Amino acid sequence: MSNLHTLSVQEIITGLANKDFSSLELTDHLLSRIDSFDKEINSFITVTADLARKQAKLADDLRAKGDSRPLLGVPMAHKDIFCTQGVLTTCGSKMLYNFVSPYNATIVENIQKAGMVSLGKLNMDEFAMGSDNEKSYYGAVHNPWDLGRVPGGSSGGSAAAVAAGFVPVATGSDTGGSIRQPASFCGITGIKPTYGRVSRYGMIAYASSLDQAGTFGKSALDCAYLLQPMSGYDPKDATSIKTDTPDYITAIHDAQNKLSQEKPLAGLRIGVAKAYFGAGLDSEVEKSIRTALAKYEELGAEIVKVDITDPAVTLATYYLLAPAEASSNLSRYDGVRFGYRCENPKDLHDLYTRSRSEGFGAEVQRRIIMGTYALSAGYFDAYYTKAQKVRRLIVDDFKKAFEKCDIIASPTAPTVAYKLGESLDPASIYLLDVYTIGVNLAGLPALSHPVGQANGLPVGLQLIGKHWAESELLKTAHIYQANTEFHQEMADLVK
Ligand code: GLN
Numbered sequence: 001m002s003n004l005h006t007l008s009v010q011e012i013i014t015g016l017a018n019k020d021f022s023s024l025e026l027t028d029h030l031l032s033r034i035d036s037f038d039k040e041i042n043s044f045i046t047v048t049a050d051l052a053r054k055q056a057k058l059a060d061d062l063r064a065k066g067d068s069r070p071l072l073g074v075p076m077a078h079k080d081i082f083c084t085q086g087v088l089t090t091c092g093s094k095m096l097y098n099f100v101s102p103y104n105a106t107i108v109e110n111i112q113k114a115g116m117v118s119l120g121k122l123n124m125d126e127f128a129m130g131s132d133n134e135k136s137y138y139g140a141v142h143n144p145w146d147l148g149r150v151p152g153g154s155s156g157g158s159a160a161a162v163a164a165g166f167v168p169v170a171t172g173s174d175t176g177g178s179i180r181q182p183a184s185f186c187g188i189t190g191i192k193p194t195y196g197r198v199s200r201y202g203m204i205a206y207a208s209s210l211d212q213a214g215t216f217g218k219s220a221l222d223c224a225y226l227l228q229p230m231s232g233y234d235p236k237d238a239t240s241i242k243t244d245t246p247d248y249i250t251a252i253h254d255a256q257n258k259l260s261q262e263k264p265l266a267g268l269r270i271g272v273a274k275a276y277f278g279a280g281l282d283s284e285v286e287k288s289i290r291t292a293l294a295k296y297e298e299l300g301a302e303i304v305k306v307d308i309t310d311p312a313v314t315l316a317t318y319y320l321l322a323p324a325e326a327s328s329n330l331s332r333y334d335g336v337r338f339g340y341r342c343e344n345p346k347d348l349h350d351l352y353t354r355s356r357s358e359g360f361g362a363e364v365q366r367r368i369i370m371g372t373y374a375l376s377a378g379y380f381d382a383y384y385t386k387a388q389k390v391r392r393l394i395v396d397d398f399k400k401a402f403e404k405c406d407i408i409a410s411p412t413a414p415t416v417a418y419k420l421g422e423s424l425d426p427a428s429i430y431l432l433d434v435y436t437i438g439v440n441l442a443g444l445p446a447l448s449h450p451v452g453q454a455n456g457l458p459v460g461l462q463l464i465g466k467h468w469a470e471s472e473l474l475k476t477a478h479i480y481q482a483n484t485e486f487h488q489e490m491a492d493l494v495k
Pocket residue numbers: 128129130131153154173174175176177178179206322433
């Protein structure tokens with residue numbers, strides 16, 4: 001079969017069960033596509049071809065012996081922010097150019113236990129700071145829809161690899177939009193779960209009170225398949241929450257049964273906030289979003305008006321708190337224990353200073369400086385404490401909005417993917433996060449799914465849920481996708 005790279009996870013599961021192809025055949029096919037096309041896209045930092053073939057072969061053997069784990073032999077790849085035992089883990093930075101992790105992140109372990117085959121590690125903005133993947137030490141990632149454009153970030157490699165058909169699904173992390181925004185720019189689906197749903201153990205920290213791991217796929221159903229083994233309590237992560245893990249696939253199948261009804265979304269209230277449609281929103285993007293909302297209405301949802309915090313306030317809060325946490329988290333990279341070390345240090349101070357100056361890129365240094373400033377003795381109350389208080393108000397505003405609705409919908413990003421090398425100044429790039437970061441400050445789950453194109457490039461709609469409402473989001477997006485074809489559109493190079 002020559003179209004193996006276009007299959008969904010569901011189709012792969014069926015194909016493997018029916019022996020239409022083996023996991024090894026599928027893995028070889030994907031590896032050869034990566035070999036031919038990733039030179040142009042640069043979505044992988046490390047391809048673990050031998051390891052992948054070994055895992056695929058093992059999966060085929062186990063299947064032949066009757067092992068019926070649903071994801072056995074299904075290929076995927078990890079954002080290079082997840083520690084993988086014995087495999088290079090760079091976090092997109094020169095600082096970790098030689099770091100081979102001695103242990104697996106919990107999610108890496110769980111995905112492996114589910115029998116999935118990992119093809120390697122995906123490119124990303126350095127330490128997950130960025131919105132375009134141009135901040136990777138390993139080079140920019142090119143958007144499969146238009147190689148002259150960015151794929152979004154920071155999980156740009158993950159989004160591009162799925163959109164290019166290199167893997168059906170991939171992991172990502174989202175501190176302020178790093179799953180949803182690249183999903184939007186690359187025309188695929190991505191979900192960031194509730195803070196605490198997925199273990200952060202072994203996920204390299206950026207801003208610990210905001211970071212959460214999630215998934216990319218061509219559809220909500222594919223995202224659900226990968227999210228299932230990742231979800232659940234982990235005693236190794238103090239912020240992981242002991243709560244029941246829903247069966248996302250069953251939830252989606254239940255929704256499937258409603259599809260024959262004329263109004264499958266009857267009873268669902270979708271909140272729309274004026275603040276999410278303000279200045280800065282591209283008019284073509286807005287058109288696609290409004291059309292999608294009309295489709296949701298046609299499917300039975302009721303659109304209600306809600307108020308949320310002014311996104312400008314949310315943006316300021318995030319860009320104080322995230323750099324503050326980053327400055328603290330990144331203090332561990334000192335050139336002593338692991339990672340990059342400068343040549344011939346004069347003394348300890350020189351070792352620290354030069355290792356950090358030479359090992360970190362400009363954006364990471366900017367964030368460390370901003371964060372250290374916000375945390376410094378004279379400014380702590382004026383900046384950090386104040387931002388924490390505003391964060392509480394943002395959480396309360398979401399709570400109030402959710403009294404009137406079940407899900408809040410908004411554009412995922414104000415624009416489509418912009419041109420590589422456009423050299424936007426840092427503040428204009430921060431503005432791209434305007435619709436996504438509130439979700440992280442409030443710890444809520446949210447997903448982005450494609451709803452059409454503006455000027456020939458994909459547009460994503462963001463659905464924000466109440467805490468722990470991942471199933472609700474996945475079901476809702478699934479019903480939309482079962483009634484539309486935007487998620488099936490593919491970049492030319494995949495066809
Ligand atoms: N673009 C945002 C930032 O640079 C979000 C990044 C992320 O979610 N990791 O901080």
